[in-house]
Amino acid sequence: MGTDKRERKKAGHRARLSAERAAQARYERRRRLIITVATPITVLVIIGLFMVLSKGSGTATDSATSSSTTASTATTTPTSTPTSTTPKAASAAGKPCVALTELPPPNAPTVDVPIGPPPTSLQITDVKTGTGPAVAATDKVTVNYLGVSCSTGAIFDESYTRGQPATFGLNQVIPGWTEGLQGMQAGGIRQLVIPPEKGYGSSGQGIKIAPDETLIFVVELKSITAA
Incomplete structure (x- = not known):
């Protein structure tokens, strides 16, 4: 009677061990499957993220370069026509010196105009x-x-x-x-x-x-x- 009881205990223990090993084996298979599937997906995500960041950086650099070039051109390109012109009087060549046509300020010295042909030296x-x-x-x-x-x-x-x-x-x-x-x-x-x-x-x-x-x-x- 005692022997049968011990045998039943041993059989139950072996059954539990077998069930635990089977469960562990199923867990390991699922883990390997997840790793097998997840690894290429992770790699693809990393590659995609790198490409997006690289493209964004290149666009920003190109934009900055373009802006810099535009600014440089704007500040270094001369205008084709002057913004204003200063009118000039007619040439005085050959004209004689004439007397003052207006009075000097009261506190100014007298001006002695050499009326006639202008001097040719200082x-x-x-x-x-x-x-x-x-x-x-x-x-x-x-x-x-x-x-x-x-x-x-x-x-x-x-x-x-x-x-x-x-x-x-x-x-x-x-x-x-x-x-x-x-x-x-x-x-x-x-x-x-x-x-x-x-x-x-x-x-x-x-x-x-x-x-x-x-x-x-x-x-x-x-x-x-x-x-």
């Missing part, structure tokens, strides 16, 4: 002699001035009405000023008659200074700053 006249060091070609000067067009007798520019002297380097102006103001002293007044080649030449300066115009300047030197 004419320098000291109206008043100053004191102190003389102006050199590279010095900076502060001046009041008045400019007259010889052929029309018109005042084209002056600083007296503005109430503010002009300051500039003597090597940054027309040759007639660079040459004509050298040697002046502070407090001095000098008149310059400047032929076209030492002024604005055949180009002139807008409508106020004609091409080939002889210019008359009266310059009052306020101060000198050595270079």
